[in-house]
Amino acid sequence: MTPSQIPTQPSTRRQITVFLGFLALGMAVSAAGGALTATSIATWYPTLTKPSFNPPNWIFGPVWSLLYLMMAVAAWRVWRRAGWRDGGQSLALYVVQLLINLGWSALFFGLQRPDLALIDCLLLLILIVLTAISFWRHDNWAALLMVPYAAWVGFACLLNSAIVALN
Numbered sequence: 001m002t003p004s005q006i007p008t009q010p011s012t013r014r015q016i017t018v019f020l021g022f023l024a025l026g027m028a029v030s031a032a033g034g035a036l037t038a039t040s041i042a043t044w045y046p047t048l049t050k051p052s053f054n055p056p057n058w059i060f061g062p063v064w065s066l067l068y069l070m071m072a073v074a075a076w077r078v079w080r081r082a083g084w085r086d087g088g089q090s091l092a093l094y095v096v097q098l099l100i101n102l103g104w105s106a107l108f109f110g111l112q113r114p115d116l117a118l119i120d121c122l123l124l125l126i127l128i129v130l131t132a133i134s135f136w137r138h139d140n141w142a143a144l145l146m147v148p149y150a151a152w153v154g155f156a157c158l159l160n161s162a163i164v165a166l167n
Helices: 012-041 057-110 114-136 140-145 147-166
Strands: none
Touching (some): 012 057
């Protein structure tokens, strides 16, 4: 292998910049979802009948913050291993699932439509699994970092379906 054929890692500065970009993307989705949620969390949401396994409201912020951090690390690892060109499809799928994630907040809290949000939640779960499978092709750890997110969204689908059934 000649020196020009040896794969090189992006500079540390570039790696940090791209990681911060993925983190900022996740935090932007989180903030937008939070803004949509805030419109109904104190008024409409308390009026819903919820199942006995509904977690307390305070748990959602820390859990989602950790999940968005893990997702950013996963996407960054794919970029670091595969780059934009080879990892582009996987990273595009990642962005799509983030948008569907935001759609859930818009449907559930913004439009106050748990029934439509449930459809969105199930689609999101499928997209997360597909993203993890796609990430696996580039980096096993990136895929594994998506597993807690899939588990939490699976639980969210169960909770969402119970709210639909009870209301």
